[in-house]
Amino acid sequence: MPREILVTSALPYANGRIHLGHIVEHVQSDIWVRAMRMAGHTVHYVCADDAHGTSIMLRAEKEGITPEALIDGVWKEHTADLRDFGVAYDHYSSTHTEANRELTYRIWRALEANGHVESKPVKQLFDPERQMFLPDRFIKGECPVCHSKDQYGDACEVCGSTYNPIDLIDPYSVVSGAKPVEKESLHFFVKLADFEVLLKTWLQERRAAGGLQAEVVNKLQEWFAGGLRSWDVSRDAPYFGFEIPGQPGKYFYVWVDAPVGYLAAFRELCERGSKPDLKPADFERFIRAGSDTDMVHFIGKDIIYFHTLFWPAMLHGAGLGMPTAVNVHGFLTVDGAKMSKSRGTFVNARTYLDHLDADWLRYYLATMLGPTLADIDLDLKAFEERVNSHLVGKWVNIASRCAGFVHKFFDGKLADTLPETARARYDAAAARLEACAALYEARDYAAAVRLIIEVADEANAYVADHAPWVMAKDESRRDELHIVLTLALNYFRLLTIWLSPAVPATATRAFEFLDDRPARFDAARAPLLGHAIKPFAPLATRIDPNRITAMIEASKESLQVKSNPSPPNSPLEGEGSKARAAASPSPESRVPSPETISIDDFARLDLRIGKVLACEAVDGSDKLLRFELDAGELGRRQILSGIRAAYADPSKLVGRHVVFIANLAPRKMRFGVSEGMILSAGTGGNELFLLDVDAGARAGMPVK
Numbered sequence: 001m002p003r004e005i006l007v008t009s010a011l012p013y014a015n016g017r018i019h020l021g022h023i024v025e026h027v028q029s030d031i032w033v034r035a036m037r038m039a040g041h042t043v044h045y046v047c048a049d050d051a052h053g054t055s056i057m058l059r060a061e062k063e064g065i066t067p068e069a070l071i072d073g074v075w076k077e078h079t080a081d082l083r084d085f086g087v088a089y090d091h092y093s094s095t096h097t098e099a100n101r102e103l104t105y106r107i108w109r110a111l112e113a114n115g116h117v118e119s120k121p122v123k124q125l126f127d128p129e130r131q132m133f134l135p136d137r138f139i140k141g142e143c144p145v146c147h148s149k150d151q152y153g154d155a156c157e158v159c160g161s162t163y164n165p166i167d168l169i170d171p172y173s174v175v176s177g178a179k180p181v182e183k184e185s186l187h188f189f190v191k192l193a194d195f196e197v198l199l200k201t202w203l204q205e206r207r208a209a210g211g212l213q214a215e216v217v218n219k220l221q222e223w224f225a226g227g228l229r230s231w232d233v234s235r236d237a238p239y240f241g242f243e244i245p246g247q248p249g250k251y252f253y254v255w256v257d258a259p260v261g262y263l264a265a266f267r268e269l270c271e272r273g274s275k276p277d278l279k280p281a282d283f284e285r286f287i288r289a290g291s292d293t294d295m296v297h298f299i300g301k302d303i304i305y306f307h308t309l310f311w312p313a314m315l316h317g318a319g320l321g322m323p324t325a326v327n328v329h330g331f332l333t334v335d336g337a338k339m340s341k342s343r344g345t346f347v348n349a350r351t352y353l354d355h356l357d358a359d360w361l362r363y364y365l366a367t368m369l370g371p372t373l374a375d376i377d378l379d380l381k382a383f384e385e386r387v388n389s390h391l392v393g394k395w396v397n398i399a400s401r402c403a404g405f406v407h408k409f410f411d412g413k414l415a416d417t418l419p420e421t422a423r424a425r426y427d428a429a430a431a432r433l434e435a436c437a438a439l440y441e442a443r444d445y446a447a448a449v450r451l452i453i454e455v456a457d458e459a460n461a462y463v464a465d466h467a468p469w470v471m472a473k474d475e476s477r478r479d480e481l482h483i484v485l486t487l488a489l490n491y492f493r494l495l496t497i498w499l500s501p502a503v504p505a506t507a508t509r510a511f512e513f514l515d516d517r518p519a520r521f522d523a524a525r526a527p528l529l530g531h532a533i534k535p536f537a538p539l540a541t542r543i544d545p546n547r548i549t550a551m552i553e554a555s556k557e558s559l560q561v562k563s564n565p566s567p568p569n570s571p572l573e574g575e576g577s578k579a580r581a582a583a584s585p586s587p588e589s590r591v592p593s594p595e596t597i598s599i600d601d602f603a604r605l606d607l608r609i610g611k612v613l614a615c616e617a618v619d620g621s622d623k624l625l626r627f628e629l630d631a632g633e634l635g636r637r638q639i640l641s642g643i644r645a646a647y648a649d650p651s652k653l654v655g656r657h658v659v660f661i662a663n664l665a666p667r668k669m670r671f672g673v674s675e676g677m678i679l680s681a682g683t684g685g686n687e688l689f690l691l692d693v694d695a696g697a698r699a700g701m702p703v704k
């Protein structure tokens with residue numbers, strides 16, 4: 001049954017460039033949209049820039065321009081980058097539009113009218129110099145748990161603790177450096193508890209229907225465990241966003257109007273008349289509760305709860321339909337590690353496009369993308385090999401080896417019919433590839449591409465077995481040659497049809513060569529016969545590895561040359577969870593990768609001498625030894641250390657000295673709390689050697 005589907009990708013934050021982490025998601029949704037259309041569904045595909053929030057306000061201020069000017073410039077960059085990656089949105093808008101303001105107000109008023117809104121005073125840290133409340137990410141200070149300096153207001157990057165910004169020791173404002181003061185302000189909340197039962201039912205129902213991954217639903221159980229708390233949706237001026245109606249000086253938190261932006265962009269699309277199958281009235285038809293149309297979101301795993309708790313609650317609370325599916329993907333890594341600016345693997349979309357072909361990356365990502373939340377690794381060597389071997393070697397080569405003979409001997413025309421065996425061969429391959437439609441729909445692109453490449457192997461074996469270049473030398477075998485070329489080029493067309501969602505630009509060139517424009521997968525059922533093809537022009541070239549190297553080098557340079565007044569991924573790129581969402585998928589954190597560290601970094605480690613008072617094997621663990629250390633002025637410490645394999649008789653360690661990290665956050669393990677880490681040299685297993693210290697050292701002495 002053909003469906004009508006609205007598809008969105010997460011809105012890129014309008015305060016940074018599109019990088020390859022974003023591209024994973026836009027390519028994933030674009031492939032899905034193309035495949036669903038070719039399967040006969042009607043799909044509307046929209047996105048927008050997420051243009052509000054403190055970070056955008058502050059960055060515009062820093063650059064001496066208006067926030068509107070800032071987001072306009074970014075919008076132009078974003079749309080050009082996505083277009084050049086072949087990501088074909090029907091409409092790409094911004095959340096800073098009248099359509100979005102209207103719709104946000106409409107949803108808000110309905111939430112209020114239905115009794116889902118409450119207000120209460122909230123104590124928050126306030127920058128007295130800049131006269132603004134500080135989002136968590138705009139406050140730094142000493143971690144209350146491990147006492148590391150310069151940690152953000154919501155979480156410590158050293159020990160991983162999360163806390164309230166009010167608990168930071170010696171906090172300071174990232175905006176002005178001033179010491180923040182506590183101040184009270186009235187905030188507005190959406191009462192999520194009103195939706196608890198509804199959301200639980202929706203999650204289970206969507207999981208059963210394939211609209212939510214089991215991993216996602218499981219993750220959300222944690223949120224329900226303690227009961228859903230009301231969601232704080234207001235921010236005080238100064239703020240760049242939409243003012244809450246009737247509440248001067250209060251603004252909607254950026255995460256309120258961001259998802260509404262999906263619908264506002266869709267409404268603009270309905271009203272602009274650019275799609276013949278979409279009229280203004282379709283907007284209400286799509287968004288009403290109980291609609292038989294689908295709403296499908298593609299997002300990264302860092303913004304799950306915004307899309308599976310807040311967003312459906314808001315929609316339902318306002319009397320609108322909830323999403324049909326929220327498809328979550330993992331983050332992009334490069335060569336097995338987080339994208340890193342210092343290694344040059346944090347690659348902006350434009351830098352990639354300056355050096356390499358968009359379809360190459362699209363193809364590689366297709367070979368890696370599955371329906372799970374697993375991270376996707378861009379292994380640069382595998383990328384090069386796969387593109388060269390699959391796209392050029394197995395696919396394009398079929399056409400390049402056969403096209404010349406068709407023009408030379410047959411006036412560029414394919415045979416009128418295929419004999420039974422050849423036709424049976426074609427039909428079997430075509431039938432086999434029909435499984436790809438379901439694989440694309442299930443977002444298992446990796447499995448779809450594997451199947452396509454298997455058929456490509458079969459096609460290449462056919463060409464190699466029949467060696468048209470040998471046949472061509474024998475005038476008496478012309479008819480036979482014509483059949484071989486016709487079947488080979490139909491194999492090529494078949495592969496092109498099924499690869500086209502992944503590599504649309506290359507597929508378009510291939511169809512131009514075939515002089516054929518199949519719009520549906522089912523066009524593959526009938527081979528092209530008695531049909532004239534165009535002269536062959538190269539469709540894709542091999543990757544020159546030097547271009548990959550050049551891209552990596554350019555990514556290193558762009559860090560040095562184009563560095564902004566604000567450091568990369570500084571808190572100025574977002575606020576609170578928005579910061580992490582904006583920076584997603586998974587760029588390296590603020591700290592450059594640890595090739596070198598400063599003396600200050602080293603000084604943050606409190607290394608001490610400990611004297612072993614007791615040491616024993618931990619029952620139930622084959623790895624751990626439990627140490628009790630005399631840590632001098634620090635008192636006694638219990639440390640669990642995974643060195644059991646290296647020390648068969650732990651009692652022999654009693655009385656000796658060890659070196660340990662004293663300011664590592666205490667870690668609760670299954671076998672008890674470990675209050676630090678004992679250092680040892682070696683590679684692990686039984687190859688581990690505790691460090692010792694010369695005579696004279698005493699328990700508790702610092703190691704510097």
Ligand SMILES: [Zn+2]
Nearest residue numbers: 143146156159
């Ligand atoms: Zn900490």
